[in-house]
Amino acid sequence: MTDDAAEHAPDDDAPVQEPRLWQGNGWTARVIKNDDDEGWAVAMIKDGEPEPALVGPWTMGRDKKNPKPLDTNAFHTLVKTAKEVLRRHEQQLHAQLHKHTTVASDDGELKITLDIVPDDEHPYALLSAFDQMGERIAQARVAASFKLSPASAAEWVEKDFRAPR
Numbered sequence: 001m002t003d004d005a006a007e008h009a010p011d012d013d014a015p016v017q018e019p020r021l022w023q024g025n026g027w028t029a030r031v032i033k034n035d036d037d038e039g040w041a042v043a044m045i046k047d048g049e050p051e052p053a054l055v056g057p058w059t060m061g062r063d064k065k066n067p068k069p070l071d072t073n074a075f076h077t078l079v080k081t082a083k084e085v086l087r088r089h090e091q092q093l094h095a096q097l098h099k100h101t102t103v104a105s106d107d108g109e110l111k112i113t114l115d116i117v118p119d120d121e122h123p124y125a126l127l128s129a130f131d132q133m134g135e136r137i138a139q140a141r142v143a144a145s146f147k148l149s150p151a152s153a154a155e156w157v158e159k160d161f162r163a164p165r
Contacts (some may be wrong), residue, residue, distance in 0.1 A: 019069035027079050031058050031067045040067035044082035054082040103153045108132050112153035116144050129161060140164070 015024035020031040026047045034041040039060060043052040059068040100113040111130040117123060123144035129137050138161035146152070146164065156164055 017070075017072075020067065022070045022075045024075070025079055027075075027082065029070055029075055029078050031070060034058075042070075042078060044078050046082070046086070054078070054085050056081075099148045101148060101150050101153050103150065103157050105157050110137075110153075110157060112148065112156070114142075114146060114148040118144070127156065127164070129157065137161075 016022060016028075017024075022029045028045045028047070030043045030045070032041050032043055034057070040058040041055055042058040044054040045052045060066070061068045097116045097118065098113065100111060103110050103112055109132060113128045113130070114125050115128070116125045125142050125144050125146050126139055127142050127146065127148070128139045131137050140156070140161060140163035142164055152164065156162075
């Protein structure tokens with residue numbers, strides 16, 4: 001390949017910027033026909049993920065038939081929105097898998113945590129007690145369905161941290 005040909009060869013790492021397909025910053029925006037109606041939708045897919053993180057309506061073009069072409073501003077807004085959707089999903093999942101409460105004890109206030117381990121075959125949870133210095137003073141393996149509440153935490157503390165049944 002001559003130097004001139006090398007200069008004009010396609011760059012595999014160059015971002016794709018087409019009217020219905022943009023790639024860059026670890027994301028792909030693809031404008032697709034909306035199966036539910038006559039309009040268009042845009043799917044935001046994070047690189048390496050099989051499913052879109054976000055699918056939303058897309059604006060029609062001036063001809064009222066074809067979609068409005070993607071552009072730099074739209075792509076950056078879509079990336080920002082898709083990242084926020086993923087962040088909220090991660091926060092929701094974390095809240096489902098990690099719960100905590102506090103309990104008064106003879107030694108002061110204890111923080112009681114429940115961390116669910118979502119194993120496909122044998123899910124379980126770890127019930128832990130932490131003193132005021134943040135030191136773990138007890139831990140027990142419990143069913144993933146264990147319901148952590150101030151009452152269940154207090155009962156566990158009162159029973160000298162024996163694993164609840």
